Amino acid sequence: MKINNITKKVCLGATALLAAISFNSCTDKNDWDVDASYDRLFHTTSLSVTPQDDRVGIEFKKMPNTTKYIVEISTDTLNNEVAENANGKSIIKELTSTPDTIYDLQGSTKYYIRMRGLNDEGKTSNWKYLDKYSFKTKSEQIITDVTPGTYTADVAFKAGKQIDAAYIYKDKDSVKQDVTAAEVAAGLVTLRGLKANTSYKVKLWNGDVVRGTYSFKTNEAFPEGYQIITLSENDDINDIMANAENDKIVIVFPQGLNYQTPLDADGKNKVPTIPANIKSVYFWGAAGDNTPTFNVVGAKFDSDTNRGVIRFYNLNLVNKNKKDNYILNISGSNNIEAIEMEKCNISNTRGVIRFQSIKSECKVGKVSINNCVISNIGSYGVINAKDQTKMTLTDISITNTTITGVEAGAIINTKQAKLNITLDHCTIYNSVQTGKSMFDVNKLKDTKVIMSNCLIGPFYAADDTTIKGVSMKGQQDITSTFYTNDMKWNSGYEIGDELSASSTELWEDAAKGDFTIKNALRSQYQNYGDPRWIVVE
Structure with missing residues (x-):
C-alpha cells in the first residue's frame, strides 16, 4: 500500500513539473531573431516567351499569395547582381x-528578361530567369507600302515607330538619308535623288537595328524629245493627236481618270x-495608288506609214x-519599230493585240509585254497574227506577267516565219480552249517558243480533254518551267516538268486571281512565275 501511494505521488509530481515547463515555454521569448530577408514569396516555377517582331508573348505559372508579377526586359545583361532598371x-511591366504580351520592342534584337512576384503587402519573390536568360525578336517589317515616283519614292511605315535613318541600296552601294521626328510621327519618309526606271531596296534603321525592308523600282522618265500632253475627262484623244505639234508624243492619263x-x-x-502625223505615241498612266483606266475600243492607225514606238504604260x-x-x-501595211505594254492591267476584251487585213509587205520589229496582269480575254487571245x-x-x-482566263484557241497565234516567242517568269492559268494549243505556230517549222522560269496551271474549262503546249513538236526550248498535276497535255506536247501538287495546292486562290505560292511549297517554287507573287519574308 505504501509503495502504491509513493508511486502515485511521484507521478503527480512529474506531471506538475512538465506542465510548468510547458507553460514557461509558451510564454518566454525566443533566444534568436528571424532574418526578414527570407520572409518572401516563391517565384514562378515556369517562364516562357514567344518572340515576334516588335513584341513578345509571355507565359508563366501563377504562384500562391502573389497578386502581380514584375517583368523586366533589357538589352543589357540581367542577373541577380544587377539592380532593377x-x-x-529597361522595359518594366506589371502583369x-x-x-500576356509586351509591346514596343525592336526587331532582330537580343533581349534579357526576368520576372518576380509581388503581393499586396509588398512582399516579393526572387527573380526568375529563362533557361538561356535571353531571347531574340524576329525581323521586323514596319514598312506598309512604297509608292515610287520617277526620281523619288514615298515610304509609308507604322506611324510613331522610332527610326533615325533610311538607307537606300542599289547593287552594292548605299546612301544614308536621315529621318526627322516629323516624318516618324507621320509614318512617311520621301526618298530623294533616285534614278528613273531603277531597282532599289530601302531599309529603315533605328541605331543598328533594321525595322523594315522593301524593294521597289522607280517609274520611267518621260522619253526625251517627246511632247507631253495631259489628258482630261472631256478631251477627244483623236483631236489631241491630230493637233499635236510634235510627231512623238506622250499622252498622260492623270491618277484616277476613267x-x-x-x-x-x-x-x-x-x-x-x-493619225499619220504621229510616228510614236506613249499612252502613259501617271504614278500613284489609283491607276488610270483607258477604255480603248480597239486603237488603230488611220493610214499606212512608218511608225516608231506604240507604248501603253x-x-x-x-x-x-x-x-x-x-x-x-x-x-x-504599217512598218512599226515596236509595240510595248508595261505595268498594265489588261482585261475584259476580245483580244489584246490583233493584226488583220495586212495585204502588202510590212515589218513589225518587236512586240513586248512586261510586268502586266492579263485576265478575262476572249477568243483572240493575247497576240493574234494568224494568216x-x-x-x-x-x-x-x-x-x-500573269495570264489568266484567256478563252481562246491560243494565247499566241502566229504565222510569221523565223519568229521567236519568249516567255520568262510568267504565271499562266485557266487559259486556252480544250483541244487547242497554248502557242499555235500554224505549221511553220522555223518559229520557236523559248520559255523559262514559268508556272502553268490547268487550261480553260479543263476536263478530261487535253491541249498542246506548242502546236508543232520540237519547236520549243523550255527551262526551269513547271506545271501543276491537274494540267492535262497531249502526250509529247508538255511544257516543262510536272509538279507533285495541284493548282489548289500550289497557289493560295488561283480561281480568284491570287497566285501567291502556299507556304508548304514556297521555298521550292516561289522564285518561279510572275515575281509580283513573291512573298517578302
Missing part, C-alpha cells in the same frame, strides 16, 4: 494574367485613231467584256 532603359472617248454620230464611243486597259473589241487592232503572211514579225516577248 540599373541602366535606366496579372497569363499569357477615260472614255467621246460618242460619235451613231452614239458609239469613237475609236482612238493614231501603267494603265488599266479595258473594253466592256471578253466579246468586245481589242486593245490594239492593227490593219494595213498575216505579208507581215514580218521577228520577236514576241512576254515577261514578269
Whole structure:
C-alpha cells in the first residue's frame, strides 16, 4: 500500500513539473531573431516567351499569395547582381494574367528578361530567369507600302515607330538619308535623288537595328524629245493627236481618270485613231495608288506609214467584256519599230493585240509585254497574227506577267516565219480552249517558243480533254518551267516538268486571281512565275 501511494505521488509530481515547463515555454521569448530577408514569396516555377517582331508573348505559372508579377526586359545583361532598371532603359511591366504580351520592342534584337512576384503587402519573390536568360525578336517589317515616283519614292511605315535613318541600296552601294521626328510621327519618309526606271531596296534603321525592308523600282522618265500632253475627262484623244505639234508624243492619263472617248454620230464611243502625223505615241498612266483606266475600243492607225514606238504604260486597259473589241487592232501595211505594254492591267476584251487585213509587205520589229496582269480575254487571245503572211514579225516577248482566263484557241497565234516567242517568269492559268494549243505556230517549222522560269496551271474549262503546249513538236526550248498535276497535255506536247501538287495546292486562290505560292511549297517554287507573287519574308 505504501509503495502504491509513493508511486502515485511521484507521478503527480512529474506531471506538475512538465506542465510548468510547458507553460514557461509558451510564454518566454525566443533566444534568436528571424532574418526578414527570407520572409518572401516563391517565384514562378515556369517562364516562357514567344518572340515576334516588335513584341513578345509571355507565359508563366501563377504562384500562391502573389497578386502581380514584375517583368523586366533589357538589352543589357540581367542577373541577380544587377539592380532593377540599373541602366535606366529597361522595359518594366506589371502583369496579372497569363499569357500576356509586351509591346514596343525592336526587331532582330537580343533581349534579357526576368520576372518576380509581388503581393499586396509588398512582399516579393526572387527573380526568375529563362533557361538561356535571353531571347531574340524576329525581323521586323514596319514598312506598309512604297509608292515610287520617277526620281523619288514615298515610304509609308507604322506611324510613331522610332527610326533615325533610311538607307537606300542599289547593287552594292548605299546612301544614308536621315529621318526627322516629323516624318516618324507621320509614318512617311520621301526618298530623294533616285534614278528613273531603277531597282532599289530601302531599309529603315533605328541605331543598328533594321525595322523594315522593301524593294521597289522607280517609274520611267518621260522619253526625251517627246511632247507631253495631259489628258482630261472631256478631251477627244483623236483631236489631241491630230493637233499635236510634235510627231512623238506622250499622252498622260492623270491618277484616277476613267477615260472614255467621246460618242460619235451613231452614239458609239469613237475609236482612238493614231493619225499619220504621229510616228510614236506613249499612252502613259501617271504614278500613284489609283491607276488610270483607258477604255480603248480597239486603237488603230488611220493610214499606212512608218511608225516608231506604240507604248501603253501603267494603265488599266479595258473594253466592256471578253466579246468586245481589242486593245490594239492593227490593219494595213504599217512598218512599226515596236509595240510595248508595261505595268498594265489588261482585261475584259476580245483580244489584246490583233493584226488583220495586212495585204502588202510590212515589218513589225518587236512586240513586248512586261510586268502586266492579263485576265478575262476572249477568243483572240493575247497576240493574234494568224494568216498575216505579208507581215514580218521577228520577236514576241512576254515577261514578269500573269495570264489568266484567256478563252481562246491560243494565247499566241502566229504565222510569221523565223519568229521567236519568249516567255520568262510568267504565271499562266485557266487559259486556252480544250483541244487547242497554248502557242499555235500554224505549221511553220522555223518559229520557236523559248520559255523559262514559268508556272502553268490547268487550261480553260479543263476536263478530261487535253491541249498542246506548242502546236508543232520540237519547236520549243523550255527551262526551269513547271506545271501543276491537274494540267492535262497531249502526250509529247508538255511544257516543262510536272509538279507533285495541284493548282489548289500550289497557289493560295488561283480561281480568284491570287497566285501567291502556299507556304508548304514556297521555298521550292516561289522564285518561279510572275515575281509580283513573291512573298517578302
